[in-house]
Amino acid sequence: MTDAAATRENEPRIDAEEILDGILDWVEVETPTYHGAEVNKLAEKVRALWADVGCSAQRIPGRDGFGDHVLVRSPDWKEGEPSLLVLSHMDTVHPMGTKEGPNPIRREGDSVFGPGIYDMKAGAYLPYYAWRHLKRLGRAHGMPVTWLYVSEEEVGSPTSREVIEREAKKAKYVLVTEPARDGGKIVTARKGVGRFELTVTGRPAHAGAQHQDGRSAVKELAHHILEIEGYTDYDRGVTTNVGLVQAGTGVNVVPRDATAEIDLRVITAADGEELTAKILNRVARDPDVTVVATGGMNRPPYERSAEIESLFDQAKTLAAKGGLDLVSTPLTGGGSDGNFTAALGVPTLDGLGADGKGAHTLHEQIYVSSLEPRARMWVELLAGLK
Ligand SMILES: [Zn+2]
Numbered sequence: 001m002t003d004a005a006a007t008r009e010n011e012p013r014i015d016a017e018e019i020l021d022g023i024l025d026w027v028e029v030e031t032p033t034y035h036g037a038e039v040n041k042l043a044e045k046v047r048a049l050w051a052d053v054g055c056s057a058q059r060i061p062g063r064d065g066f067g068d069h070v071l072v073r074s075p076d077w078k079e080g081e082p083s084l085l086v087l088s089h090m091d092t093v094h095p096m097g098t099k100e101g102p103n104p105i106r107r108e109g110d111s112v113f114g115p116g117i118y119d120m121k122a123g124a125y126l127p128y129y130a131w132r133h134l135k136r137l138g139r140a141h142g143m144p145v146t147w148l149y150v151s152e153e154e155v156g157s158p159t160s161r162e163v164i165e166r167e168a169k170k171a172k173y174v175l176v177t178e179p180a181r182d183g184g185k186i187v188t189a190r191k192g193v194g195r196f197e198l199t200v201t202g203r204p205a206h207a208g209a210q211h212q213d214g215r216s217a218v219k220e221l222a223h224h225i226l227e228i229e230g231y232t233d234y235d236r237g238v239t240t241n242v243g244l245v246q247a248g249t250g251v252n253v254v255p256r257d258a259t260a261e262i263d264l265r266v267i268t269a270a271d272g273e274e275l276t277a278k279i280l281n282r283v284a285r286d287p288d289v290t291v292v293a294t295g296g297m298n299r300p301p302y303e304r305s306a307e308i309e310s311l312f313d314q315a316k317t318l319a320a321k322g323g324l325d326l327v328s329t330p331l332t333g334g335g336s337d338g339n340f341t342a343a344l345g346v347p348t349l350d351g352l353g354a355d356g357k358g359a360h361t362l363h364e365q366i367y368v369s370s371l372e373p374r375a376r377m378w379v380e381l382l383a384g385l386k
Pocket residue numbers: 089119120153178179
């Protein structure tokens with residue numbers, strides 16, 4: 001045995017079971033987005049853990065019934081100096097009781113199940129573990145770090161967006177701990193997401209006695225639905241989905257009201273502007289009917305820039321030191337808070353959480369075998385990014 005190997009023998013090791021214990025402690029606290037008080041229980045746990053390892057950690061009060069966000073800074077963080085922003089969310093899409101009911105916390109082979117374990121309690125925990133590990137190895141970290149844990153990402157970050165953007169502007173790079181995918185691939189581009197609502201108002205009438213006096217909101221809406229769905233262009237990466245429709249009061253009544261909700265996905269900001277204008281520009285076919293369109297881009301596209309490419313190359317080299325071959329996934333349609341930071345021009349990598357599957361489902365799970373390599377990657381990222 002060489003001296004170097006002997007030294008390594010005695011080093012504290014990254015231990016997948018230890019990581020898993022930490023993750024499960026966070027999964028045990030169920031955090032549905034709309035239960036601010038429950039999210040706050042996790043917020044306090046996260047704040048206390050960071051305070052215990054000598055970082056400044058504070059809760060930023062939530063608004064509109066949402067839970068608090070948690071802002072953590074490494075002791076060497078200084079305004080105006082290059083730093084990393086590590087971005088996570090604490091909330092999940094799962095209602096209270098999921099951990100005892102439809103997706104109990106359990107282990108089956110390499111998989112550990114539980115509500116929000118993959119999206120994203122495991123990812124949110126990994127950088128904390130890596131930081132603690134770096135310290136127990138006596139290794140120095142690289143750039144100062146800010147960690148931000150938000151409380152309401154799953155509903156589009158309505159109250160945290162301003163905090164995310166403020167912190168992103170102070171950072172050189174942003175690392176987002178959303179789940180890895182397809183065998184541990186990370187994310188370097190995401191589509192932008194738009195949300196719209198159409199409100200159509202016609203004139204009601206008895207469908208038998210006075211059909212000719214009625215102006216059907218449903219008939220009008222039908223034309224708009226087909227027109228908007230027709231904007232889908234897979235080659236260009238543009239999709240429109242009229243996902244929710246409500247209308248009418250009775251089968252024998254010419255309907256006065258109809259509404260539709262639309263989801264838009266685009267690859268580029270230019271497409272976002274173009275499609276937003278098209279969707280909002282509604283002209284009623286029937287002059288006696290009004291059509292009002294509202295909405296806009298909710299998350300701007302996260303486009304793969306040259307700066308993101310070079311950050312990815314740097315991260316790939318560092319991850320390789322930790323024994324992980326970092327691979328980027330093709331463009332994904334799902335949005336995240338990484339969309340906000342990338343759109344500000346701050347190089348952003350996403351999907352740096354644990355590998356697993358079933359985000360937002362009742363078979364949500366992580367792979368235990370992914371924990372140690374991912375933790376090792378985080379150790380190298382925190383130590384080495386420049
Ligand atoms: Zn997520």
